[in-house]
Amino acid sequence: MNKVLLIIQREYLTRVRKKSFIVMIFVVPLLILGMGGLITLVAKNSDKLSGEQVVNVIDDSGLFAAKLQSTKNIRFKPGGQSLEDLKLATKSDENLLILSIPADYAKKDNVKVFSKKKPSLLITDEIARQMNDIAVNNGMLQHHIDTAVLHSIKSNINVNGVEITDTGAKDANVGTNMGIGVACAILIYLSLFIYGAQVMRGVIEEKTSRIIEVIISSVKPFQLMLGKIIGVGLVGLTQFAAWIILSVISSKIAGHAFNSPQSPIASAMAILQTIPFGYILGCFLFYFLSGYLLYSALFAAVGSAVDSETETQQFMFPITLPLLFTYLLSVTVLFRSPDSTLAVWLSMIPFTSPVAMMIRIPFGVPGWQLALSMSLMVLGFLFTTYVAARIYRVGVLMYGKKVSFKELGKWFFYKE
Template sequence: MSIISLIIKREFIAKVRNKSFVVMTFLSPLLFVGIAGFVAYLSSMKAETKRIAIHDESGLFVNEFVAQNNKDSEYKYLDLSAIDIQALKDSITKEDFEALLYIPKTTSNKDLENKIQLISNNSPSIIFIEKAQGIIADKLTKNNLEMAHLDTLAIKTAKAEVVLNLSKASGEESIKGLNEIKIAIGGAFGYLIMMFIIIYGNMVMRSVIEEKTNRIVEIIISSVKPFQLMMGKIIGTSLAGLLQFLIWTVIGLSLMFAASAFFGVNIGPTSRVSPEMMNVAQQEFAGAAQMYIKELWNLPIASILISFVVYFIGGYFLYSSFYAAIGAAVDNQTDSQQFLLPIIMPLMLSVYIGFFTVINDPHGTIAVVFSMVPLTSPIVMLMRIPFGVPWWQIAISVSLLFATFFGVVWFAAKIYRVGILMYGKKPSWKELYKWLKY
């Protein structure tokens, strides 16, 4: 058996036998499912109805708000126009009501637009403010049209509601939200890669720092080359991480299905709707689901899965080399913080470009360029592939990624070779550059 294979085996066994690794492997899915069930329970609970007092001296709007009681269960509007305004303000101070909407009497609707007050002890939500403003604005608009002797019904009937029917050049019908589904698929794979890099890249760094601090590495280095030790740590840790992710997936899915089947727990938000509305929604959903399944089936599924594996391996090995070099250069995790930011920034930039650029223009210059740059390509390219990417772009991107990986491994090995035996001194960027010349 080769030396690297022995190191991989040693690192893998050391990780999976660690008590914290075993505990978190089996505890994390339980925590995740427990939190999901708790969120589902909270979402199913009926929110407390908030009482809103209405003091409408104009008499124009109170009925509009009271009519909302049958449509909105979160807020209950009470017509208290007959009660003195000061008494109502005192009630707000005593928290008898959530808020008081005071509508004064004015000579014209124009004056009324800027004189309505919403009085409350706490800042009301933006949603409630927008809703209240909308009710008042609709009533004022309708009132203004009537005062101008315009037919409000005719105006309402004349309003056009346009619905675009999407179709492809081939004549097939298309669906809305397909781009969002594509970016969600690519984003999920990209996010998985980013989390794996951050979690297990840090694990590689901590392993190197621990062995360096305990002076175990001095004995190991006498028998193996620094490059072999570094690669063995990276591969061994990645295999342990893959095993942990696999166990998390199996346990998590099993617990979700068990909770749904035996306890009737719906993992996710629930809503209360009538059986008739539910039947209509189910029929509409069934028709839309067939179209979505058809569109998803037409996606380059094989390319997505193969690319995920390739970029997963390339991206993890690339960044883990950086983490291993940092672990060799410092004596403790506190000293490593100054070197971690340049590693995290490309990953954050990748997510930003993916969700704010690729979704709008997957074949634009910015998306194409950053899907070629090795530090960002594992995430950006995975978000582009569901939209259809020419094979030559993928080939160039993968070639650059693995070429950069081998180059970074070579540089990281030089830093690793020197730093692994350096103690008691915080290295600077200038010193790291000098180590590359040794």
């Protein structure tokens, strides 16, 4: 046990004493804050950044050209030329857009926007919206329906989610929970790759430099692998702890600096105070640690099986595919339906649950599902650590041989 502790100490101190580690502790929160401010600024000024697009309208139906309304980004004007002449003009002007509306515009895909480069969704969506509104109004007029009355009674209803708890009803903050879930899933996904890759690189470096031959003479391969995994994991926890502390301090400073209840920052902080951060943080740390232990053991096995980092790709893809698959689903599908059957199953499978469960936790997860998922995670990383250790003990002393999955299987069954 003392040898494992020495390896942990070496792996930990070697990394936390680096200038890059200390710098990143302070730089990352600033980068995230700056990125958030930049995104907000860009979103507010997106209309100005995109510029104005002139759309030449050729309307064979005679219903739309005079009724299309120009916006900040789109200016409609009559074509003035034939469609074929305008198409020829696009060869010399890549900003030229042509909206062609045939007489039978109602048929699918008959309305077209021609341009030398692909038109943006902003333009096509705005054109479709305006044309649908115009077509509906024309239809109502043909059926002698008073459009003015219909527009006057048109409502704009917003639905606000309210959660019923033991202490009473409270705002569900669906959007905030969604953002926190996606942010946690992205952070888990990135951290597992970053810190797992550090373990793999460390193994490859020691193996190629032949230092590992000296180390193995003093400790067992399993002790070395375990020490490297735990040491790098503690480095990750140290970074997260520092980032959390800095975030809390900055939020306190921001709260005092913007103490007006009408300010956007004060409003945002008031919403965040309703989120159970202790519960979410505890779950995040568990799934980071368990997911890290699961994947880093496999990364260590891959590092022991190759002689250089360029040879790792054939083994890395099958290992990381479940994590990548879940990440892509999380940021596109799962956050919209966190209690779906797919989300529940993905949050139970150890290879996918670190990402999938972090999407679900802000929305509330039944206790038995959380307990089962955590139990399976513990069993999962114990199993993968055992499998990786069987491969690692042979691979760290194997040089100059191209390794396949079949060969890894043989290593697993080698006797001590």
